[in-house]
Amino acid sequence: MFTGLIEEIGTVKKIVSGSSSAEITIKASKIMDDVKLGDSIATNGICLTVTRFTGDEFTVDAMPETMRVTNLKNLKNGSRVNLERALKVGDRLGGHIVSGHVDGTGRIVGFKEDDNAIWVEISAGREILKYIIHKGSITIDGTSLTVAALGKESFKVSIIPLTQEETTLTGKKVGEEVNLECDLVGKYIERLTLFKEEAKEEKKGIDMDFLKENGFY
Known part of the structure; x- marks a missing residue:
């Protein structure tokens, strides 16, 4: 979970492309203070998992679905990206609740x-x-x-x-x-409205509720 308050602008150092995926290494400084393997870092708003890191860079994997629906596919060496670490419990929520799941x-x-x-x-x-x-x-x-x-x-x-x-x-x-x-x-x-409409469709037919709703009982 994130807040949408960007902590730092990172720079793409290396991209290793698969057939439809990518391994991306990003140079950063501030967010590296307490980074751990498996941490979530929002990169241009996308929740990505740290798979490797050093003192001034980290690497993430982007799966095919992520590459399809986001702008990560447009990145190249030297591209600048917005970075935010996951929200800590007890921190002020200065932005709004952000999942890192791009629509x-x-x-x-x-x-x-x-x-x-x-x-x-x-x-x-x-x-x-x-x-x-x-x-x-x-x-x-x-x-x-x-x-x-x-x-x-x-x-x-x-x-x-x-x-x-x-x-x-x-x-x-x-x-x-x-x-x-x-x-x-x-x-x-x-989603809730859709389920409600589907439930109405399933209940169609002559039953006691139908008779009551239409004045027959």
Whole structure:
């Protein structure tokens, strides 16, 4: 579990590609203070497991499904990535609850300066946008942000100076792909609603409940 508050920007040092997977080594400093084998580190918002580490770098494995649904497939040596260690019990929850399980990707449509802030517009498919609400939380490449505007095919966030400096988002280019994780609540509500509708379908037929509902009993 993570908060979406980026601790450090790491640099990809080496990528060993399999047929559809990858082993990725990332150079870092701050998050290496207490790293252990098997630790979870959110890398561009993706929960990945440390398989090896030294004093200034760690290695993770990305399985085929992760490569398919995230922007890890676009990484190359020298790419910068957002990093966050797993949340400790007792820490302040400054962002929002982030699982590190990416729902899909979006693309940067444009940037617009607004005094000390920068507006970032991101396009996404309906399968993502249906979970996004105005003023709700969204995780973009692992960064917890608030949805400031919402349209039919895109949404916007406003980036404060500290977030501009401490994450990779405003350093990207128009058209670049970003990882998106929607708030968990909407997905749970959708799933419960689906089960409720399925239960209604299964109960169809003439029984005592049907007779009561239709005024025959």
